[in-house]
Amino acid sequence: MSTNLPLPQFYSQTLESLQPIFDDTLSLSDASTQSILLSALDNLYLIQRMIHSLGIFSENESADEVGERELVFMSLGWVIGSSEEKGGLNGRDHRIETLQRSETAYNTYLELLDSYQVLTPEEQADSAAMAGGTSSTPKDPAKKREAKIRQYKREKDLREKISGSLKDHPETSSSPITFLLSLLPSFSKSSSNSKSSNTSTSRPSVISTNTGSTSVNNGEDNEETSRHSILLILRLLHTLTLSSLSSIYMEMELLSSAPASITSIAERDRDPREIKREEGETIDNTWKLDRQPSNYKPRELISGGGKVLRPFTILPSTQQMSDRERLKGDVFKQSWRLPTMTIDEYLQEEQRRGNIITGGGQASYDAPTESELLELAAENDGSTLAEQKAEQKRLKEENWANFTDDNKKGAGNTMNKG
Template structure:
């Protein structure tokens, strides 16, 4: 890419080359992706050196003292970090170096935003925690969930605000590079004769000015994405530092060729023949020396297949009877209580049944039930005469 362009157009062309990768139109595993990333990184670091040599930003300034046409270049640290984060796929060491460079670029971006007072107090706390390698999320699961929801809502609100304020009205789901390109002039059909050595950082002076608040919203959106990226980088670096170098080779291969993976016996669960000596299971006097499992013998399956079938099976007990059979068995064992409910409440009592039977005059059954009822009433009257009301109440007299 030619550098015989004004700095804003040079930055715009670099972002335009990265946009298919940032939009996931081109996967990072695509053979075309890594050359694009490498070329874009060369241009981005060149732009960074130009900005430093021009002294565009200073630690003694505030956000109000920076021109609207220079604010867009504050996003350079995030772009470098995101580009570095997508590269380094030729091996573990290359990936670690790429992630470390991305982490450095992200931290530089956060420091720049803090020095210019762009962030809110809450965002400053997140930046401070991320810079120290700590997570800004609380440890409590409920509070962590609330923090993630609040972060998602803040990102959604920022995207909506940016989309409404930009003249092109990009979609809210667009990548941040789309928002940045809306701030930059880019016309590939119009050659420019202005060199970057002139120090011009004017961003499209002939077009409509973008409000400062819109640019600040884009920078805050990039800050939210930076916090998430730093958290992912810390976790990946920890995993890579503990992984053997021989099994983390993830170099790009031709998809038409069969994939070959390097084997490493240190990560295999099954032991290689000759690496250990079999121990005795039972001593000479019949004592068991170590636990063992007796498997059924079959010629259709190997030992490995039988072991796999015994290990990888359902973690729950499968039913051996139907529900009706289960209920019948439980009722037979007396574990099911029957009766009760409204039907039991409405059913007549024994005394009421005797009264009903006694009303059938002239029958033997009626006379028997009448006699039973008379004896019951007489016994109750005798019991009531002999036992006065409250006679047995010794704890609560009255």
């Protein structure tokens, strides 16, 4: 890259090229995206070497002793780690090397924040737990869930505080790259082209043309950006770093159990007839047997300690697709009879058949009788409804009296006279 930009603008230019990748606008599987990522990583490592040669950060300083212009460059370790984590898609070995570089960058960022005492005591404890090379996430499922919820709340709270403190920040985006770009001078391609046409320098300038000092100059003083906002962004990147490191450790563990080279295995398992056909040789198909790999070894499926190296299914020696599908259906199914209806449908059917008794119990005992309801309604004097209920009550009592007069007590017990 041919440029004569100051270091802050060069950093801003590199972040702008990475912003579509971090916003998931570009697909990581595209070759063009990986090319942009590699070019940005070259620039980031160049900035890292320049910062190291300038001696901007020292172990004997605290965060209060670092200027706001230099404080922004503490985020460089996180940017390198995140960019490395998005690459390495050319096989297992390449991915492992990329994850190792990402882990190194993340740990460097954590050490820098710890050295300058930027973090809170709780965040320092999380960094100390991650420093051992293992995930700080608890093994217990309940504690693991609580830790994730606590980390999510912390990240959300920091994003809201940062969005409120940065007045020039767009409300529609809460990406860390967007936060960092709001702290750096904006990069103009037109001005960059005009500058590069007048110079042959191939490295960004780190000397301020206004002051003549060797300290990092951001080109334009942003008076609205406060130290508090920068520290909040660094703490947010710390939370994202812990989450990324946990993912890296889990992925490294999975990759360590994966085959050494998927490509080599695919070439090894190819049918020799296909190889001959590609080479133009004539194949006699009169007699042919199913291919049996001569280099088949049981340890390729199961290790010496009994650990499964890759998934496999035991099937009979047959090439009939119908049998394979039938056996597959017999294997991947429940070993018990499944119900044909839900519990609610079952209860509705039983109620329709009359097998469910409703009513009764204490609630039915405490409910008022018909006579009590009529008596209560008749007590509302002066209303037509009360008069009607009183008349119903009188007729009921009269009918009951007539019934008791006509039917003496015990008159119906003619079969059992004692």
